[in-house]
Amino acid sequence: xxxxxxxxxxxxxxxxxxxxxxWGLRELARNLDMNxxxxxxxxxxxxxxxxxxxxxxxxxxxxxxKFIELNNVVEEHxxxxxxxxxxxxxxxxxxxxxxxLTVLDEEEGVFVKIVESEQKVRFAESVGxxxxxxxxxxxxxxxxxxxxxxxxxxxxxxxxxxxKQIPSKExxxxxxxxxxxxxxxxxxxxxxxxxxxxxxxxxxxxxQILGSLSIAxxxxxxSQQEGEEKLPALLENVEKxxxxxxxxxxxxxxxxxTKKFI
Amino acid sequence: xxxxxxxxxxxxxxxxxxxxxxWGLRELARNLDMNxxxxxxxxxxxxxxxxxxxxxxxxxxxxxxKFIELNNVVEEHxxxxxxxxxxxxxxxxxxxxxxxLTVLDEEEGVFVKIVESEQKVRFAESVGxxxxxxxxxxxxxxxxxxxxxxxxxxxxxxxxxxxKQIPSKExxxxxxxxxxxxxxxxxxxxxxxxxxxxxxxxxxxxxQILGSLSIAxxxxxxSQQEGEEKLPALLENVEKxxxxxxxxxxxxxxxxxTKKFI
DNA sequence: CTTCCGTGGTTCGATAATCGAACCACTGAT
DNA sequence: ATCAGTGGTTCGATTATCGAACCACGGAAG
Numbered sequence: 185x186x187x188x189x190x191x192x193x194x195x196x197x198x199x200x201x202x203x204x205x206x207w208g209l210r211e212l213a214r215n216l217d218m219n220x221x222x223x224x225x226x227x228x229x230x231x232x233x234x235x236x237x238x239x240x241x242x243x244x245x246x247x248x249x250k251f252i253e254l255n256n257v258v259e260e261h262x263x264x265x266x267x268x269x270x271x272x273x274x275x276x277x278x279x280x281x282x283x284x285l286t287v288l289d290e291e292e293g294v295f296v297k298i299v300e301s302e303q304k305v306r307f308a309e310s311v312g313x314x315x316x317x318x319x320x321x322x323x324x325x326x327x328x329x330x331x332x333x334x335x336x337x338x339x340x341x342x343x344x345x346x347x348k349q350i351p352s353k354e355x356x357x358x359x360x361x362x363x364x365x366x367x368x369x370x371x372x373x374x375x376x377x378x379x380x381x382x383x384x385x386x387x388x389x390x391x392q393i394l395g396s397l398s399i400a401x402x403x404x405x406x407s408q409q410e411g412e413e414k415l416p417a418l419l420e421n422v423e424k425x426x427x428x429x430x431x432x433x434x435x436x437x438x439x440x441x442t443k444k445f446i
Numbered sequence: 447x448x449x450x451x452x453x454x455x456x457x458x459x460x461x462x463x464x465x466x467x468x469w470g471l472r473e474l475a476r477n478l479d480m481n482x483x484x485x486x487x488x489x490x491x492x493x494x495x496x497x498x499x500x501x502x503x504x505x506x507x508x509x510x511x512k513f514i515e516l517n518n519v520v521e522e523h524x525x526x527x528x529x530x531x532x533x534x535x536x537x538x539x540x541x542x543x544x545x546x547l548t549v550l551d552e553e554e555g556v557f558v559k560i561v562e563s564e565q566k567v568r569f570a571e572s573v574g575x576x577x578x579x580x581x582x583x584x585x586x587x588x589x590x591x592x593x594x595x596x597x598x599x600x601x602x603x604x605x606x607x608x609x610k611q612i613p614s615k616e617x618x619x620x621x622x623x624x625x626x627x628x629x630x631x632x633x634x635x636x637x638x639x640x641x642x643x644x645x646x647x648x649x650x651x652x653x654q655i656l657g658s659l660s661i662a663x664x665x666x667x668x669s670q671q672e673g674e675e676k677l678p679a680l681l682e683n684v685e686k687x688x689x690x691x692x693x694x695x696x697x698x699x700x701x702x703x704t705k706k707f708i
Numbered sequence: 709c710t711t712c713c714g715t716g717g718t719t720c721g722a723t724a725a726t727c728g729a730a731c732c733a734c735t736g737a738t
Numbered sequence: 739a740t741c742a743g744t745g746g747t748t749c750g751a752t753t754a755t756c757g758a759a760c761c762a763c764g765g766a767a768g
Contacts, residue, residue, distance in 0.1 A: 185486075185487055185490065185746090185747075185748095186487065186490055186491045186494055187451065187455070187487045187488055187491045187725085187726080188724090188725060188726090188755095189449065189451040189452060189725075189726080189754085189755070190451060190452060190455045190488055190491040190492070191491050191494070191495070193449070193452045193455070194491070194492070194495040194497065195495075197516070198495075200516070200519060201519060202518070202519050202522045202523075205519055205522070205523040206523075208715075208716085209715080209716055209717080210714085210715065210716075211715095219756070219757050219758090220716085220717090220757090221717090221718085221719095221755095221756070221757060221758090222755075222756065222757075224716075224717065224718090225447055225448065225449045225755085225756095226449055226452055228447065228448055228717095229448045229449045229452040229453050229456070230452070230456070232448055232453070233453070233456040233457075233460075234551065234552075234699060235456065237697030237698070237699070239695055239697075240703075240704075241695070243715080243716060246520075246523060246697055247516055247519055247520045247523070247697065248520075248697050248698075248699075249520075249549070249551050249556060249558070249697055249698045249699075251513060251516045251517045251519075251520050252517055252520060252521075252556070252558055252573070252574050253556065253574040253576065254459070254462070254509055254513045254517075254574070255513045255514060255516075255517030255573075255574065256464070256571075256572075256573050256574025256575070257462055257463060257464050257467055257509055257513075257574065258508075258509045258510075258511075258513050258514060259514075259571070259573075260464045260467070260571055261464075261467040261468075261508060261509070265570055265571045266571060287511070289496065289511050290496075294511060294514070294515065296511070296514055308527055309518075309521070309522055309527045309528060310518075311514070311518050311521075312514050312515040312516070312517065312518025312519065313518070314515065433501050433503070435499030435501075435508055435509065435510045435511055436499070436510075436511045437496060437499070437510075437511075441502075442502075447717090447718075447719095449754085449755080450726095450753095450754060450755090451725085451726070451754075451755080470744075470745080471744080471745055471746080472743085472744065472745075473744095481727070481728050481729090482728095482745085482746090483726095483727070483728055483729090483746090483747085483748095484726075484727065484728075486745075486746065486747090487726085487727095490746095505744080505745060709768100710767105710768085711766105711767085711768075712765105712766085712767080712768095713764105713765095713766085713767100714763100714764085714765085714766095715762100715763080715764075715765095716761105716762090716763085717760100717761080717762085717763105718759105718760075718761075718762105719757105719758105719759085719760070719761095720756105720757100720758105720759100720760105721756105721757105722755105722756085722757100723754105723755085723756070723757100724753100724754095724755075724756080725752105725753090725754075725755070725756100726751105726752080726753070726754070726755090727749105727750105727751085727752070727753080727754100728748105728749100728750105728751100728752100729748105729749105730747105730748085730749100731746100731747075731748070731749105732745105732746080732747075732748095733744100733745090733746085733747105734743100734744080734745085734746105735742105735743080735744075735745105736741105736742095736743085736744095737740105737741090737742085737743095738739100738740080738741080738742100
């Protein structure tokens, strides 16, 4: 049982994205196919609580400061800045490239933390970005470790949505098997045109896939060979990270564990 | 008009803090003086949407991955990582200390961004921390620029709550006047025992107080004199920051603008 | 200047979702 | 074996939500 009203309210929050971060009242109501009265009531509730902010000049709504506060609660609870970030930093220093922590959530991958190398190729702004599991090394390495039925389902849905990222199902499935066997994955130009990455899997205490750890850098200085050379730096530290992550029980939705995906 | 159901739901989120990040169902219902049925319904709704995560082993709830995602939307919209952080970094490099961006929200100050110096005195984990405006340089400099009636109200409430931070109302009010006149503020051991800070105010396009920018470091290497020496590095960059901040219209609740505080 | 269409915001009776006492099933301590 | 605690569910009474119709305003077009 779920609350219809709260559910509706949260659906409203969902449309505040990086692409469309501000909304007018009626514009929003139209988009959600809702009566503007109810949208208005929910918006003011969010506003009162600091979850939304209504720009007094434009009268448009945007996400509020509360999310900065609550993000901190999450990061603190996960020991991200005290335990996880230092390990990522170490790898970043050793390899001179940026390090990315990705986790599985529902049937997608989410960038949870990015530690940048000093050589500025900024893509830390992609934290929170969510995308399909067949795109990019960081995501494919996760997909490779999921149950085969779920792989099937995800790839089929990808093909249905006409994703350019899937050449053919057979080839992808084969590729995933190779990735799983070898224990790492390299890709270039998939999530971002100019970026290449090298990824290894992260598991929980029961050795079930949780996410991935990646090194990423600009294509021109990051060939497959260079990726391979940086692999040891990743693998050296990934165990430490695993033991930390298994202790905190990461709050991401891994439906495959409960077979919710069938 | 505000939605009672959504309001209730958001009140539930409020109890997930750094101090108490996980809650059991009945424990939470008791704490909020609510029937556990309704708490349960709301919790599952949040869970379905990724705002809460229910640990399957302990059955305890905690904030979910959604807050990492939405925090990113806010930061992106405010150009925090692309525009603001580089300026803060520049100051951090010049002074060798950490740089803190604080904003006014309702009647409190919130740390929105902390850029750490290389000399590791970690307190970046305090991002999102919220505290009263009479505590610490970063907050006092804001308080000093608020309307006098509001200063009165805030200080009176502080005295009422028996805050140790207020010696006497008269002295504090005098102090605030000095701070406002001089345009900067130094403090040590207020927000954190071992930390000293030096702060300057941030204004919006109409020259109304918005927040503050601070340099902070461990007391042993951060006397008032050393703070003063670092002041120019702050002031040099604060204008750039001001012009950026005035463009984005920061989504923090500055009730003093609308006289809501009376 | 007036009309018109758009915006954000409010009202109030019909309607439908919420509420909550009482109820499982389970676990762990006594 | 009992008991007190937990998370979770049920269902009729209650009450908050819903939404058509309504302002007031503001800018564009005639």
